[in-house]
Amino acid sequence: MASKSAKGGGGKSAKNSKGGKNRRKGGGRPQHNDFRHGTFAGPTAVNGPQFNYNGLAAPATPTALRGLSAPPPEFTGREEQVGTLLGLFAPPGARPARETPGAGADPAPAAVVVTGLPGVGKTTLVAAAWERAREKKWFSGVQFVDLRGYGPSPVEPAQALGSLLRSLGVPDAHIPSGPDERAGLYRSRLEEFAAGGERLLIVLDNASDPEQVRPLLPGTPHHRLVVTSRRTLIGLGARLIPLRTMSPEGSVDLLRRTLRVADPEDRRVEEDPAGAEALARACGYLPLALQITGSLLTADPGQPLAERAAQLAVAESRLGDLTDGSRAVRAVFEESLALLTPQQAELFRLLSLNPGPQISTKAASLLADRGEQETRALLNSLAMAHLIDRSPTVRDRWHLHDLLGEFAAEQAREHAQRSREARRRHQQARSRLMDHYLRTVTSAGKWLNAGPDEQVAGLFGSREAAMSWLDDERSTLSAVAYAMPDDPRVAEFVGALSAYFEERRFFDELIGFATVARDIARETGNRVAEAQAWLMIGGSQHQLERGEEALEAGLAAVRLAREAGNREVEAAGQLVACGALQMLRRPAGAVEAATAARDLYEGTPNGHGRANAWVSLSAALRDARRFAESLEAAERAVAVSREVTYPDAEADALRSLASTLNGLGRHEEARQAAREARRLGRETGNLDTVGRCWGIEAEALRKLGRHREAGDAGLAMRETGRELSSRELEANGWLQMGLALEHMERYEEALEAARVSAGLWRDQGDAEGEAMTWHNAATALLGLGRSEEARAEAARAAAFFADLGDAFLTGQAHEGYAKALRATAAPPEEITAAWHRSAEAYEAANAPDQAETARREAKGPNRD
Numbered sequence: 001m002a003s004k005s006a007k008g009g010g011g012k013s014a015k016n017s018k019g020g021k022n023r024r025k026g027g028g029r030p031q032h033n034d035f036r037h038g039t040f041a042g043p044t045a046v047n048g049p050q051f052n053y054n055g056l057a058a059p060a061t062p063t064a065l066r067g068l069s070a071p072p073p074e075f076t077g078r079e080e081q082v083g084t085l086l087g088l089f090a091p092p093g094a095r096p097a098r099e100t101p102g103a104g105a106d107p108a109p110a111a112v113v114v115t116g117l118p119g120v121g122k123t124t125l126v127a128a129a130w131e132r133a134r135e136k137k138w139f140s141g142v143q144f145v146d147l148r149g150y151g152p153s154p155v156e157p158a159q160a161l162g163s164l165l166r167s168l169g170v171p172d173a174h175i176p177s178g179p180d181e182r183a184g185l186y187r188s189r190l191e192e193f194a195a196g197g198e199r200l201l202i203v204l205d206n207a208s209d210p211e212q213v214r215p216l217l218p219g220t221p222h223h224r225l226v227v228t229s230r231r232t233l234i235g236l237g238a239r240l241i242p243l244r245t246m247s248p249e250g251s252v253d254l255l256r257r258t259l260r261v262a263d264p265e266d267r268r269v270e271e272d273p274a275g276a277e278a279l280a281r282a283c284g285y286l287p288l289a290l291q292i293t294g295s296l297l298t299a300d301p302g303q304p305l306a307e308r309a310a311q312l313a314v315a316e317s318r319l320g321d322l323t324d325g326s327r328a329v330r331a332v333f334e335e336s337l338a339l340l341t342p343q344q345a346e347l348f349r350l351l352s353l354n355p356g357p358q359i360s361t362k363a364a365s366l367l368a369d370r371g372e373q374e375t376r377a378l379l380n381s382l383a384m385a386h387l388i389d390r391s392p393t394v395r396d397r398w399h400l401h402d403l404l405g406e407f408a409a410e411q412a413r414e415h416a417q418r419s420r421e422a423r424r425r426h427q428q429a430r431s432r433l434m435d436h437y438l439r440t441v442t443s444a445g446k447w448l449n450a451g452p453d454e455q456v457a458g459l460f461g462s463r464e465a466a467m468s469w470l471d472d473e474r475s476t477l478s479a480v481a482y483a484m485p486d487d488p489r490v491a492e493f494v495g496a497l498s499a500y501f502e503e504r505r506f507f508d509e510l511i512g513f514a515t516v517a518r519d520i521a522r523e524t525g526n527r528v529a530e531a532q533a534w535l536m537i538g539g540s541q542h543q544l545e546r547g548e549e550a551l552e553a554g555l556a557a558v559r560l561a562r563e564a565g566n567r568e569v570e571a572a573g574q575l576v577a578c579g580a581l582q583m584l585r586r587p588a589g590a591v592e593a594a595t596a597a598r599d600l601y602e603g604t605p606n607g608h609g610r611a612n613a614w615v616s617l618s619a620a621l622r623d624a625r626r627f628a629e630s631l632e633a634a635e636r637a638v639a640v641s642r643e644v645t646y647p648d649a650e651a652d653a654l655r656s657l658a659s660t661l662n663g664l665g666r667h668e669e670a671r672q673a674a675r676e677a678r679r680l681g682r683e684t685g686n687l688d689t690v691g692r693c694w695g696i697e698a699e700a701l702r703k704l705g706r707h708r709e710a711g712d713a714g715l716a717m718r719e720t721g722r723e724l725s726s727r728e729l730e731a732n733g734w735l736q737m738g739l740a741l742e743h744m745e746r747y748e749e750a751l752e753a754a755r756v757s758a759g760l761w762r763d764q765g766d767a768e769g770e771a772m773t774w775h776n777a778a779t780a781l782l783g784l785g786r787s788e789e790a791r792a793e794a795a796r797a798a799a800f801f802a803d804l805g806d807a808f809l810t811g812q813a814h815e816g817y818a819k820a821l822r823a824t825a826a827p828p829e830e831i832t833a834a835w836h837r838s839a840e841a842y843e844a845a846n847a848p849d850q851a852e853t854a855r856r857e858a859k860g861p862n863r864d
Helices: 079-089 122-135 157-167 179-195 210-216 248-262 273-282 287-299 305-314 329-338 342-351 361-368 372-384 402-418 420-448 463-483 490-504 507-524 527-543 547-564 567-583 587-602 607-623 627-643 647-663 667-684 687-703 707-724 727-743 747-764 767-783 787-804 807-823 828-844 848-859
Strands: 111-115 141-146 200-207 224-229 238-242 358-360 397-399
Touching (some): 079 111, 157 179, 179 210, 200 210, 248 273, 273 305, 287 305, 287 329, 329 402, 342 372, 342 402, 358 463, 361 372, 372 397, 420 463, 463 507, 527 547, 587 607, 627 647, 687 707, 727 747, 767 787, 787 807, 807 828, 807 848, 828 848
16 A cells, blocks of 8 residues: 655655556555555554444444654644644634624534645645644544545545444444445444544545545534545535645755754755755755655765755756655656546646746647637646646636646657657647747737837737736746747747836846847847847846946947948947946947947938937036037937937937036026926836936026925935836935935934935945945035044045046045045145045046136135
């Protein structure tokens, strides 16, 4: 008879190798009822009261009341589920009343069914709950029956009733032959126990069908019956408790406990937590897989966890490595597969052709080449068998556990090898699925690239519907490009997705997609397509603030497009390079790249490109503090964007114009341009532009001496950042609010604003933004008379910006440091040196007015 282990969360005995049925005899479960020969294989009495069966004229027969072992010492990670079972096991006096207004108390369930995928630890959970209940003296004993629902010879209800009656003290001679009579006698015997004040827990393990369980229901709520099954058993009036895989933390703890039980000195988990996490992940957080892995590690005490995790990661089949000779993950999966109908088994195999972890009913119906209603019924049956899961958040979506996905792929390969027809069906199924994803992504992409009032024909009725579908399918779409590297349509697929990933700011994923497209283009010799892929990589690297990587990608695109003679793609590459050079604080190079892009676009009909080039040139010139030229470029950008009816570029151009006007000291004009850009940003849904324009207006108002209004503009920038979930905008908003509060001499509030802003920058890993807050905090601390603290903040800001290579911010920081030195009565030569460093930095930044002010301060009195 197949035995089971109750270690750490589950695990069934297994075929020793794939396809075999060499089952281990004995061990595992300590006491059980052997139904094949009609004998009770446990002790005749176990630490409990003895009952004489007097309902029939027969000799007294001992009663066995203990048939379930305690959980093993390594059991962990299921405290919530144990608590749920205890709440259902508790006798009426120990159970808290749960009232529903107008409906009375919750009805007591006739049974409890613990369900879950194979190897998830259902039996061990019940054992743990029984042990707690036994300690509380809630039961007189427990009856355990292995129904062997997934073995070759499932236990019939009549067999189970016969053995239960024997263990409850009924002699063989008085056990009826008919199943109905046995069920009646079984319930009568349980009523006698109840009348005697005794309460039993009856555990039916490994049931596969409700009809295996129904005749074994106690018939009285006094006793408790709990069933474990890999299938969701309905129609029993039972409380259903689905058991899922363990949490990452619980999985690591199970590994740790398993090793420490075998050897208290084994500290591999503590010494390599990253390796333990990788190993738990490779096991799919499945208790049986974790148990097997723990036993293999115990047998090889010198093996590092990272090595074992790497073996599972590179194994041709993880399932082949997840066996310890007596247990195997593949074997328990095979038992569940054997009970499926041919149609269910075929769909299960086909689901492995989906490249992602989730699939919609629509996509599954295309795989199966069946109608959606028929496919939904098959999917429901697989979910009830716990071979797939329903999505907890999106209706009509399904998830395949990664180990089950690997098992399904194995089965699909084996099935396809059996005949040419099977291979043809699988190829056609995969083709239908990929066509579906390509067609639908392309249709969704049209909405994302459409103008604000443009109507798009296709599969979606609105932009919102297209975005919703892309959100739902994101995890699958992320895998599609990798699954079809040889398909010539992958470049089109990536291009259609790029707008979605940019809008949702999933730049790392976009880099991965674009890299696949780049490699395909390179292999096929398509230089323009390769350059376009580099453009996507460079733009994403820029968004992730990886300046060197963005510059490399932009220059690669320029080179390839120039070789192919494509001026538009070459110009786009120059714009990517321009943005990267601005990030790297190389303004002269940025101006050169933007100028090249402008000149290249001037020879093409691409009006949008021309507008973007003028916007970039304006920003690059402003960074170089060439404000007059920047103003001319910004005005030209506004004109071109209006000529070609490009509101996004017009908003960017007006924003650049506003920033340049601030640099020229024309602050009222800057406010007006920022407000117009903000209006356009709202109309086009570009909240990033809206937020940044609030920042520009805050600066203009502050320079105009309207500090309260400047603070309000900073507050609006902060709130826009929160609306957009942009910590950068939120941090900048706090920065602007702090500057306004400083000018209103509300120094405590200004210091708090600087601290909050610093925390937001730090959370993003943005050291430059955080350094800006050090400079602002120094000013607030000076106002509070905390001069030594101000001096320390100003010093670290100056050192940071000097290392960064931003000459203008370095000049500002040294200016703040000189003021702090003056406030702390530092030696005059130190103060003078600080002013000189400020002047030199301003001169390097092409800021002559600020440099002259610093020179004047260096010559003047150095103490207040």
